[in-house]
Amino acid sequence: MKALLGSGGIRTEERRILYQNLMTENFDDCKRVIFVPFASNDYDGYTTRMQEFTEDLGYELIGLHEFEDPLSAIEAMDGIYVGGGNTWLLVKELHEQSLIEPIREAVLERDVPYAGISAGANVACPSMQTTNDMAITMVPSFDTFGIVPFQINPHYHPGGIWYREDEEGAIVQHFGETRERRINEFHQMNDTPVIGLYEGSFLRCTDNNYELVGNKAAVIRKGEETITYDPGIILRNDLTTA
Numbered sequence: 001m002k003a004l005l006g007s008g009g010i011r012t013e014e015r016r017i018l019y020q021n022l023m024t025e026n027f028d029d030c031k032r033v034i035f036v037p038f039a040s041n042d043y044d045g046y047t048t049r050m051q052e053f054t055e056d057l058g059y060e061l062i063g064l065h066e067f068e069d070p071l072s073a074i075e076a077m078d079g080i081y082v083g084g085g086n087t088w089l090l091v092k093e094l095h096e097q098s099l100i101e102p103i104r105e106a107v108l109e110r111d112v113p114y115a116g117i118s119a120g121a122n123v124a125c126p127s128m129q130t131t132n133d134m135a136i137t138m139v140p141s142f143d144t145f146g147i148v149p150f151q152i153n154p155h156y157h158p159g160g161i162w163y164r165e166d167e168e169g170a171i172v173q174h175f176g177e178t179r180e181r182r183i184n185e186f187h188q189m190n191d192t193p194v195i196g197l198y199e200g201s202f203l204r205c206t207d208n209n210y211e212l213v214g215n216k217a218a219v220i221r222k223g224e225e226t227i228t229y230d231p232g233i234i235l236r237n238d239l240t241t242a
Contacts (some may be wrong), residue, residue: 001107001207002026003114003147005121007154007215008084009199018214022202023057023081026113030059031079038093039085039119050083068139076101077112083190084118084154087131089141091123095140104145114147118154121197130186130194132179145199148205149192149237151182154216156196158228180218180226187222193239194220201231211240 010019013079025222027033039045047063061081067073074080080103082090094100106112113169116124122131123144129149144172161174182216199205201215212233219227229235 001114001147001205002111002115003107003124004142005115005197005205006117006202007116007156007199008195009155014201014215015200018200018202020054020057021072022204022213023028023054023115025058027059027081027109028205030113032077032078033059033061033079033081034064034073035061036080036082036090036120036169037085037089039083039087041089044082044179046085046116050081064195070097071102074099074106079113079115080106082114082116082120082123084120086136087122087128088135088137089131090119091128091142091144092137094123094144100143102146107145107199114219121154121203124148124233125198126192127151129237130183134147147184148210150202150239151186151192151194151209153179153196156198158218165213173187177208180220183220187220191222193222195235195239196220203235206238210239 004022010016035047035050038045040046043065051061066069108112122128124147125143125144126146128144129142130153132155156179160178162171163174164171196218198215201217202213204211204213210230212231214231217229236242
């Protein structure tokens with residue numbers, strides 16, 4: 001299994017270069033990569049933007065929605081890239097088009113390289129339950145690809161949020177729930193460990209090893225203290241260090 005799972009937050013030049021290098025490496029043997037734009041309502045516009053962003057990376061990116069038979073398209077492609085956006089929209093469409101099992105089989109059984117950013121990283125997990133997104137639509141099931149055996153929380157940040165009320169205002173604290181608190185709520189009903197990916201961080205996945213690249217990540221287990229790791233660490237399936 002070969003996959004690249006990222007949090008997003010690649011708006012700085014340094015992070016964009018890292019993203020492009022990692023994508024080139026992940027799809028190094030691919031000529032045609034299918035792009036899954038279902039986390040957005042604008043499939044054409046989203047696909048075009050990603051084609052422009054990846055046009056010099058050595059492979060052709062083709063929107064899945066452009067095919068009359070998406071199952072045949074997945075079988076014919078050399079790689080799969082699932083874009084970010086709203087996880088609820090994405091999961092709804094994946095289930096309604098019966099794409100969960102075919103994509104899982106492509107990645108785990110045929111070794112088709114997979115890349116997922118933000119929502120695309122969420123759906124690589126056993127379920128979508130550690131998404132941050134608004135529940136803007138109903139999904140048939142929370143179940144997702146299960147390419148990795150743990151949960152991912154993209155856009156993770158430690159502690160609370162401080163914000164400026166206006167351009168000249170004072171910086172004040174927002175007292176809402178932290179990401180860690182929300183993940184602890186997930187663990188009230190579930191035992192699966194969670195890795196919170198900071199902005200600009202990626203997991204480079206090869207078989208059962210997961211290398212953290214780009215930025216930090218927090219590993220949160222039920223009933224245990226959160227552990228924060230720096231880039232370069234290699235994790236196992238249970239999110240312990242290799």
